[in-house]
Amino acid sequence: MTYRGLPLPAFLSRGERGTFLRRKSPGGGRSPYIVFLHDADPSYVAIRGLYSVLGSKYRGERKNKVIGSGSKREREMRAKGLLVIFLLFAVLLFFPSRGWSTSASITLGGSEGAIPLHASGSFTAYEECDDETPPNCVTNDLGSLTVYHENTAIGGSSGNGSATWSTIIDGGALSQGEHTFKAVAVDSHGVSATDTVTIKIDNTPVLIVNSLGQVEGAFDITGSVEFKEHVGGEEGYVQIFIDGSPYGYKWYEGTSVGWSYSDIKGKKLDAGQWSQGEHTIEVYAYAANGAWSSARSERQQSWSGGG
Numbered sequence: 594m595t596y597r598g599l600p601l602p603a604f605l606s607r608g609e610r611g612t613f614l615r616r617k618s619p620g621g622g623r624s625p626y627i628v629f630l631h632d633a634d635p636s637y638v639a640i641r642g643l644y645s646v647l648g649s650k651y652r653g654e655r656k657n658k659v660i661g662s663g664s665k666r667e668r669e670m671r672a673k674g675l676l677v678i679f680l681l682f683a684v685l686l687f688f689p690s691r692g693w694s695t696s697a698s699i700t701l702g703g704s705e706g707a708i709p710l711h712a713s714g715s716f717t718a719y720e721e722c723d724d725e726t727p728p729n730c731v732t733n734d735l736g737s738l739t740v741y742h743e744n745t746a747i748g749g750s751s752g753n754g755s756a757t758w759s760t761i762i763d764g765g766a767l768s769q770g771e772h773t774f775k776a777v778a779v780d781s782h783g784v785s786a787t788d789t790v791t792i793k794i795d796n797t798p799v800l801i802v803n804s805l806g807q808v809e810g811a812f813d814i815t816g817s818v819e820f821k822e823h824v825g826g827e828e829g830y831v832q833i834f835i836d837g838s839p840y841g842y843k844w845y846e847g848t849s850v851g852w853s854y855s856d857i858k859g860k861k862l863d864a865g866q867w868s869q870g871e872h873t874i875e876v877y878a879y880a881a882n883g884a885w886s887s888a889r890s891e892r893q894q895s896w897s898g899g900g
Contacts (some may be wrong), residue, residue: 695736697786701762704792706822708762714778714786715755736780743773762878765823765881767794784878796821798829798878811861814854814874822848823881833857834875 695717702709716736722728739749739757750756755774756778771793779785799819805812831852832842843857855861 602774606682618717635653662861667700695778695784695786697738697776697778699774699787699788699790701774701790703764705764705793707824708764709759710740710762710774710791711757711759711789712738712740712749712776713757714776716753716780717782717784718754719780719782724795733781736778739777739779741775741777748759758893761824763824764792764794765796765797765798765821765828766825768882769794769796780844794882796880798880800831800876800878802874802876810850810865811863813861814876815852816850816876818845820845820848820878825881827881829878829880831857832877832879835875836872837875 675757695715697712697714699710699712699734702711714736714816716734718732718734720730720844722730733742734754736754737749737751738758738762739746740758741747748758748760750758755759762774771791773789773791775787777785777787798821800816801818802814805814814833818829818831822828827844827847828845828850830842830844831850833854840854841857843852844892845852
């Protein structure tokens with residue numbers, strides 16, 4: 594569609610949304626016409642019936658001024674913008690604070706051995722004023738940080754604006770299973786924030802008993818064991834049983850340990866002192882964290898005694 598060789602805006606044929614206003618014919622004519630205010634493109638105003646187009650491209654054809662300061666859509670957008678500005682201003686008045694809001698964070702660097710723990714907290718800064726005129730105001734951003742293992746406090750700190758606390762957790766001393774650590778930050782107005790982290794401890798030793806081979810005369814029982822690191826002392830111990838009876842144990846320090854009966858008892862076994870027939874040994878390895886049942890391994894060997 595064209596008018597005097599100029600294309601009409603596409604919305605006249607696409608049926609896009611707009612506002613229709615009935616207007617009297619210019620120059621006192623009897624035939625009224627319809628002004629179409631396009632919602633999405635306020636730069637165009639089409640006069641239906643006369644097929645005149647008003648706007649930046651059709652200044653010579655302008656026969657009616659646009660009513661108001663823009664399209665209906667423009668006016669709605671301006672109203673929404675004013676509402677947003679008002680709400681933001683109200684929030685700032687209602688919460689007279691500045692700085693970061695109160696928050697907490699905690700991290701653990703592993704799940705065995707020496708485990709680094711780091712916790713931090715940040716505190717909201719409040720402006721506190723007295724009743725004088727003009728008021729005397731100060732900024733209060735004091736807060737405290739407390740770190741918990743399960744429900745037991747294990748450390749913390751305080752400060753202005755923020756606080757941190759770090760330590761090393763001894764994974765070798767923790768019991769088997771899951772452990773939760775929590776950081777709690779509390780600001781000067783009692784507002785708190787919490788962050789938690791959970792790790793799973795499995796300190797089960799890996800035990801190996803070497804084959805005895807042909808047993809005769811003096812012989813030894815040997816093997817190896819892998820422990821998880823215990824920061825506070827020995828990693829675990831090895832205990833030997835022969836035919837169901839205990840034959841000593843020994844604590845070892847280190848994560849990779851070679852053990853032997855002679856190391857535990859101070860001497861080797863003498864096959865000639867054992868009765869004829871089969872004899873069974875059992876070896877158990879226990880981790881330092883006290884999880885006896887789940888931290889046990891065993892191997893069996895047998896030999897024929899003498900005379």
